[in-house]
Amino acid sequence: MTEPNPTLRLKGIVKTFPGVRALDGVDFDVRPGEVHALMGENGAGKSTLMKILAGVYHPDEGQIFIDDRPVVIRSPIEAKEHGITLIHQELSLAEEMSVAENIFLGELPRKKWGFVDWKTLDERVGTILQKLNADWGPRTRIGSLSIAKQQMCEIARALTHSAKIVVFDEPTASLTDAEKVVLFDVIEDLKAEGVGIVYISHRMEEIFKITDRISVLRDGSYRGTLNTRETDEDEITQMMIGRSLELHRRNIEHAEEGEEVLSVEGLSCGRLFQDVSFTVKAGEIVGFYGLVGAGRTEMAETLFGLRRPTAGKIRLAGEEVHIGSPSEAIEKGISLVPENRKEQGLVLGMNCRDNITLPQIDDLTAGPFVANGAEVAIYDMYRDRLQIKAPTWRTLVGSLSGGNQQKIVIGKWLSMKPRLLIVDEPTRGIDVGSKSEIHKLLRELAHQGYAIIVVSSEMPEVLHVSDRIIAMHNGRITRTFSADAVTEEDLIQAISGLTSDKAA
Amino acid sequence: MADITATQDGSGANRFLHWIIHHPIWAFVVIVFIFFSVMNEHFFALGNFKNILIQASTLGLIALGMTLVMINGNIDLSVGAVVALAASLTVDIMGWPMFEGWGNWQILPGVLAGLAAGVLLGALNGFIVWKTGVDAFIVTLGAMLGVRGLVFVYTEEQSFFAMNFAYSDFGASSLVGLPTLALIFLVFTALVHILLSRTVHGSNTYAVGDNREAAVNAGIRVGPHMMINFMIVGFFAALAGITLSTQMGASTPNLGTNFELWVITAVVLGGTKLTGGAGSIIGTFGGVLAIQILRNGMNLMQVPAFWVLVILGSILIGVLFLDKQLNRKGAEELRL
Known part of the structure; x- marks a missing residue:
């Protein structure tokens, strides 16, 4: 069988940063009409490789070929001119602007004199949005859309012009299942048009569903390329981390349930969620599962005092409480590990120790000064307990991997000695290896008697960690499952x- | 950027409400206008309205350019100094002996030199911001001090007087029933509004200020783009300097002192965010009018000048507080 010539070929790419060899002789190629997955743990060099393709970084050694011609990509503009489109994982949108302007940012259709051709723009965006099954229009302000819809707009950029190569970097991180179907259709269409697609994702089930080949990076070096049809998850995982994992198991152990820690009755907050009632016992993990926008995160934020409930009661250990602010929540023993750790959970420019002690810094004083020794002691304790891998406490949190950053956030809240720990999307954007570590950690914490709420949009995750699963739809609880009785x-x-209220 | 309608099919009243929430400064302009019309017999008069527009034109012209720069997420503190430089250059150069035989055409080289100085200094500001990555606040703070120094060096601390009376007559002239200076301001307001809301450059101005990384990723040449906006504000500062000197028939080295602060006040009152990404010429126009109506009205009511400053300062804070309240999301809002 003769293979078509690759549209894009990378040969022996080397990129070093001070002290790190981020990429060490990486070979990679994409054929027209193929979906090629790029996998590897966080820090394996995927992002660096993509930034080289986008013209943000320049390789120290090695060559890039497009249609067998060697090219040098010096800037994002040149990448575009070579027909490479990047769909970013972290949304790259101008929030105050319209959907149409965002999708065509940098290449707005023009009339004479540099005027924007709004008619053409609206038509073309309208067509693209229709293809994406969007229920919003080209003139909607993009900041008013949910994250998932914003992600779809980001994806829409792949359709604006005839790209030769489209790179999707974790496109499904915040998409719901319905939107994933649309995305996969889009990818099929692009394939049919002969576009080469690079697909980066941590989610195995997607990789096996849509890709043709899989290339694996580990610690900056190229580990090989496999045909998707001839391999399986175990083999890929082993290539990625050098050992196999048992990820997709359901939680079978049962923590010993203790006293009721939290009981919520009829909690509502405007249109965001209504009439939410549930209880959480010590030693138990309750998983909240639902689509983006189902009201799970908002419910968690209300419990933490970030939103004011419009109705309902919250009882902590049987006692009715009003939580007016996060500081009151912390005082009452509630901690929230937020959805977006980089924006809401961490001060990236501060070191590990200072991040962990941030909420209690007022109490850690010696005279008018911050007590250094006490801070280091707290950091050391949680480093050992959570197995945080950082060279020293002086390391800046921004330079740690996603998994370790998340552990710092969890450590920070554990150090406040909470009774109830709320974890929102604990493993978003974290590689498989660290994922299972975080899951194990959550189970251990439950064993130690914490009451835990896990909010997640990943089914394997809720199945894996929860003792009970509460399903939400459109701001209401639709069903509650126990871990042994739940089916996918x-x-x-x-x-x-689709189902009416029914307690399991 | 085109007007983005939150409600696609709003009724007329609804749309008006929506418009006012986005440009609260215009509600304020209407209120002070009515207030002074009732309180002072001299305020509501065609002559006074023309007066307000002429007075507004100086700050207004600079504010047009400043709006672009501030939507970019930058700022230009050097505009006041550029006003003095352009005015001094223009008035001085048109009096040079070599242009003596040119008649009224001797004004032209002076005006061109003044405008060119503004554009060049703007280009320099923009170039330094682009290439060094130093914050625009710092770069233009330096330019503000440096350019003011240059003005004193160039003028040897002297005022210049325009010997050609056509120059000072221009400042007092009228065209189609409107003062020429007011007309210049209105025409440029319309032009910059079109530039910002209809052109690719305008859209990019918002994009760069809203999310610079996204703009870079999308292939917008952010550096040159910002430099163009600095050149535009430099042009308007120079033009304002020239129109101001036509009003006085002279230039002084202290001309335009504190103008940067007044201009920024007007732009911010008009709803432009200091962090960039949002703002409009319609809002800026309202901001400029609000300041000028207040100054004019209080002047007519013989409020002492220092109290005018106190009142304007309080109003700035009050309006922005109101703006924040109007644009809140109510009970469901995340409290931070």
Whole structure:
């Protein structure tokens, strides 16, 4: 069988940063009409490789060929001119601007004199949005859309012009299942048009569903390329981390349930969620599962005092409480590990120790000064307990991997000695290896008697960690499952609002 | 950027409400206008309105350019010094002996030199911001001090007087029933509004200020783009300096002192965010009018000048507080 010539070929790419060899002789190629997955743990060099393709970084050695011609990509503009489109994982949008302007940013259709051709723009964006099954229009302000919809707009950029290569960097990180279907259709269409696609994702089930080949990076070096049809998850995982994992198991151990820590009755907050009632016992993990926008995160934020409930009661250990602010929540023993750790959970420019002691810095004083020794002691304790891998406490949190950053956030809240720990999307953007570590950690914490709420949009995750699963749809609880009684089908039905209330 | 409608099919009243929430300064302009019309017999008069527009034209012209720069997420503190430089250059050069036989055409080289100085200094500001990555606040703070120094060096601390009376007559002239200076201001307001809301450059201005990384990723040449906006504000500062000197028939080295602060006040009152990414010429126009109506009205009511400053300062803070309240999301808002 003769293979078509690759559209894009990278040969022996080397990129070093001071002290690190981020890429060490990486070979990679994409054929027209193929979906080629790029996998590897966080820090394996995927992002660096993509930034080289985008013209943000320049390789120290090695060559890039497009249609067999060697090219040098010096800037994002040149990358575009060579037909490379990047769909970023972290949304790259101008929030105050319209959907149409964002999708065509940098290449707005023009009339004479540099005027924007709004008619053409609206038509073309309208067509693209229709293809994406969007229920919003080209003139909607993009900042008013949910994260998932913003992600779809980001994806829409792949369709604006005839790209030769489209790179999707974790496109499904915040998409719901329905939107994923649309995305996969889009990818199919692009394939049919002969576009070469690079697909970066941590989610195995997607990789095996849509890709043709898989290349794996580990610690900056190229580990090989496999045909998707001839391999399986275990082999890929082993290539990525050098050992195999048991990720997709359901939680079978049961923590000993203690006293009721939290009981919520009829909690509502405007249109965001209504009439939410549930309890959490010590030693138990309750998973909240639902689509983006189902009201899970908002419910967690209300418990933490970030939003004011419009109705309902919150009881902590049987006692009714009003939580007016995060500081009151912390005082009452509630901690929230937020959805977006980089924006809401960490001060990236501060070191590990200072991040962990941030909420209690007022109490850690010696005279008018901050007590250094006490701070280091707290950091050391949680470093050992959570196995945080950082060279010293002086390391800046921004330079740690996603998994270790998340552990710092969890450590920070554990050090406040909470009774109830709320974890929102604990493993978003974290590689498989660290994912299972975080899951194990959460189970251990439950064993130690913490009451834990896990909010997640990943089904394997809720199945893996929860003792009970509460499904939400459109701001309401649709069903509650116990870990032994849940099936994936029931869960999907419950979060799509297909079943009526029924306690399991 | 085109007006983005939150509600696609709003009724007329609804749309008006929506418009006012986005440009609260215009509600304020209407209120002070009515207030002074009732309180002072001299305020509501065609002559006074023309007066307000002429007075507004100086700050207004600079504010047009400043709006672009501030939507970019930058700022230009050197505009006041550029006003003095352009005025001094223009008035001095048109009196040079070599242009003596040119008649009224002797004004032209002076005006061109003044405008060119403004554009060049703007280009220099923009170039330094682009290439060094130093914050625009710092770069233009330096330019503000440096350019003011240059003005004193150039003028040897002297005022210049325009010997050609056509120059000072221009400042007092009228065209189609409107003062020429007011007309210049209105025409440029319309032009910059079109530039910002209809052109690719305008869209990019918002994009760069809203999310610079996204703009870079999208292939917008951010550096040159910002430099163009600095050149535009430099042009307007120079033009304002020239129109101001036509009003006085002279230039002084202290001309335009504190103008940068007044201009920024007007732009911010008009709803432009200091962090960039949002703002409009319609808002800026309202901001400029608000300041000028207040100054004019209080002047007519013989409020002492220092109290005018106190009142304007309080109003700035009050309006921005109101703006924040109007644009809140109510009970469901995340409290931070």
